[in-house]
Amino acid sequence: MSYLLETKDITKRFGGLVAVDKMSFGVKEGEVVAILGDNGAGKSTLIKMISGVYPSDGGTIFYKGVEAKIHTPMDALAVGIETIYQDLALAENLNVYSNIFLGREKTKKKFGFLPVLDHTYMHNESVKVLEKLDIKIPSLKNNVRTLSGGQRQAVAISKSIYWNAKVLIMDEPTASLGVAQQKQVLDLVNSLKDHGLAIILISHQMRDVFEVADRIIVMRRGEKVGDLIKKETTTEEIVNLIVGSELVN
Amino acid sequence: MTSSLNQMIEESRLLKVIARNWAFCFLISFIVLFSFTGRGFFSIVNFQNIIHLSVIAILMASAETFVIISGGIDLSIGFVMGLSSVTAGKIIQIMFNSGNFSPAFSIFIGVSIALVVSILPGLLSGIVISKYRVPPFIATLGMWGITNGIALKICKGFPVAMLPDSLTKIGNGYILYFKRGDGFSFFGLPYGVGNDKIREYLRLIPNSFIFLIIILLVLWHLLKNTKFGQHTYAIGGNEDAAVRSGIDVKKHIVKIYVLSSFIAGIAGVFNVFQTGIGNFTTFGAMYELFAVAAVVIGGASLMGGKGRLIASVIGVFLIAVLENGLLISGIEPFYRYIAVGLLLILAVVIDELFPDLF
Numbered sequence: 001m002s003y004l005l006e007t008k009d010i011t012k013r014f015g016g017l018v019a020v021d022k023m024s025f026g027v028k029e030g031e032v033v034a035i036l037g038d039n040g041a042g043k044s045t046l047i048k049m050i051s052g053v054y055p056s057d058g059g060t061i062f063y064k065g066v067e068a069k070i071h072t073p074m075d076a077l078a079v080g081i082e083t084i085y086q087d088l089a090l091a092e093n094l095n096v097y098s099n100i101f102l103g104r105e106k107t108k109k110k111f112g113f114l115p116v117l118d119h120t121y122m123h124n125e126s127v128k129v130l131e132k133l134d135i136k137i138p139s140l141k142n143n144v145r146t147l148s149g150g151q152r153q154a155v156a157i158s159k160s161i162y163w164n165a166k167v168l169i170m171d172e173p174t175a176s177l178g179v180a181q182q183k184q185v186l187d188l189v190n191s192l193k194d195h196g197l198a199i200i201l202i203s204h205q206m207r208d209v210f211e212v213a214d215r216i217i218v219m220r221r222g223e224k225v226g227d228l229i230k231k232e233t234t235t236e237e238i239v240n241l242i243v244g245s246e247l248v249n
Numbered sequence: 250m251t252s253s254l255n256q257m258i259e260e261s262r263l264l265k266v267i268a269r270n271w272a273f274c275f276l277i278s279f280i281v282l283f284s285f286t287g288r289g290f291f292s293i294v295n296f297q298n299i300i301h302l303s304v305i306a307i308l309m310a311s312a313e314t315f316v317i318i319s320g321g322i323d324l325s326i327g328f329v330m331g332l333s334s335v336t337a338g339k340i341i342q343i344m345f346n347s348g349n350f351s352p353a354f355s356i357f358i359g360v361s362i363a364l365v366v367s368i369l370p371g372l373l374s375g376i377v378i379s380k381y382r383v384p385p386f387i388a389t390l391g392m393w394g395i396t397n398g399i400a401l402k403i404c405k406g407f408p409v410a411m412l413p414d415s416l417t418k419i420g421n422g423y424i425l426y427f428k429r430g431d432g433f434s435f436f437g438l439p440y441g442v443g444n445d446k447i448r449e450y451l452r453l454i455p456n457s458f459i460f461l462i463i464i465l466l467v468l469w470h471l472l473k474n475t476k477f478g479q480h481t482y483a484i485g486g487n488e489d490a491a492v493r494s495g496i497d498v499k500k501h502i503v504k505i506y507v508l509s510s511f512i513a514g515i516a517g518v519f520n521v522f523q524t525g526i527g528n529f530t531t532f533g534a535m536y537e538l539f540a541v542a543a544v545v546i547g548g549a550s551l552m553g554g555k556g557r558l559i560a561s562v563i564g565v566f567l568i569a570v571l572e573n574g575l576l577i578s579g580i581e582p583f584y585r586y587i588a589v590g591l592l593l594i595l596a597v598v599i600d601e602l603f604p605d606l607f
Contacts, residue, residue, distance in 0.1 A: 074495045089493045091482070092554075102491070102496070103480075103494030104494075
């Protein structure tokens with residue numbers, strides 16, 4: 001099966017520093033690819049190029065084998081690439097369904113001409129997507145501020161799913177969560193995989209990576225130094241690739 | 250102490266409603282208090298006066314509400330109002346006194362140009378803030394000076410007088426004029442009754458009240474029911490989230506400062522109708538600071554993401570009733586500054602103590 005999303009020789013420079021150097025990788029439908037690397041290895045820069053936050057300085061991104069021109073976050077969203085950032089990017093002063101519909105609010109016509117926000121529609125649609133993912137949140141009219149870390153993560157993921165994400169990029173999804181909530185989020189990742197999504201996972205937690213990933217890509221100093229099937233590798237091998245100690249040996 | 254109080258409020262529905270609308274409860278209490286202490290305070294005439302004299306402050310606070318919810322601040326609105334007022338005044342003066350144009354046409358052109366001019370300061374502030382990342386405080390402080398200077402240049406430091414009488418007839422007029430045993434009329438004294446007899450008539454519903462209601466309805470709809478309003482809250486709550494959700498935040502911020510400036514322009518035009526002359530804004534007026542105070546008393550946070558238009562209006566009335574009531578009760582006027590200052594600080598303290606309520 002060919003890749004759903006693929007990058008070829010994608011590059012990003014910040015002045016003299018090459019943050020990502022001719023990086024090529026791909027992810028298939030229903031596959032979880034984990035990207036590992038030390039701080040400053042270029043993981044975040046890589047996903048920011050794919051999600052349109054940074055324009056790339058070279059190379060190409062392919063979606064379903066066709067070149068995708070991604071220059072802004074809107075371009076990425078239009079293709080179906082949704083990103084869940086570490087800080088989740090939720091507006092805490094808004095309620096759950098307003099966050100799910102943020103930037104793409106549904107309106108209806110009042111008195112036949114006056115556009116107003118359609119709260120009922122947005123609420124009901126949000127209930128549907130949460131049920132589909134088996135996520136429980138007490139009331140969607142509560143502000144996101146009142147939710148737990150795991151629930152917020154779930155809201156951010158629901159938002160992507162509702163908007164028809166085909167490729168989901170998750171940046172450190174379990175970093176700020178308690179143990180029970182980490183489990184919930186990993187279960188959610190597995191269920192998303194079953195729904196046929198292509199998932200790119202960035203994480204420091206080796207345990208998380210080995211629990212959900214199918215393939216592991218290791219980056220060091222902006223370059224890809226390893227692309228391994230999870231079942232054929234070990235934690236030790238990965239750690240060696242991350243720190244570069246195989247060079248010493 | 251606050252935690253147990255917090256808990257009490259959490260448990261009682263009534264207390265929750267009161268705590269959430271404390272500014273409104275204060276307003277009612279002040280009205281009751283001054284009704285006992287001030288002769289003539291509790292009368293339809295006095296209440297109409299309070300509303301009529303609060304129109305400009307309410308417009309200013311409405312403008313500031315949008316900006317503050319988005320996480321910014323606009324210090325220039327007071328002088329934008331002055332700029333709009335003298336621009337309208339000057340154009341009406343020239344056209345009207347040339348003898349070539351009717352009062353109505355002169356007023357129409359003067360008002361239109363003043364409203365267009367009032368958009369420019371907001372447009373510039375907005376671009377400087379969103380594109381060059383200049384903090385709103387600095388950008389609008391710059392505009393504060395610029396608009397004041399231009400307004401003074403236009404009017405040469407004097408109010409623009411010699412304008413048509415019809416201005417104040419509209420601006421200070423009432424919908425209904427009524428005299429017991431003598432009938433009533435709309436939009437003016439009955440035909441043949443001289444202006445000297447105006448005090449014998451009960452005048453109901455100031456024109457300014459209708460004007461205010463219409464503008465507030467439009468702004469309320471904009472903030473509460475539209476994407477524009479929703480995005481304003483989102484930007485104030487988490488600008489990053491707004492950007493990543495595909496909202497064009499830079500464009501939105503420009504729109505917000507344009508709106509704020511435009512509302513200040515409307516206030517300037519209203520000022521011409523109210524006083525019959527084009528007024529520059531004096532340094533001591535501090536419209537922008539009273540507007541910020543009213544918005545904060547209404548429960549908005551300068552950090553952004555929070556605030557309601559109605560609450561800001563209540564904030565203005567709280568200040569206005571305080572001033573009017575203290576005056577009628579015969580208390581020395583400088584106490585009102587102390588009272589407003591205390592209220593402002595109280596508002597923020599309440600907000601800090603009970604963050605979950607709002």
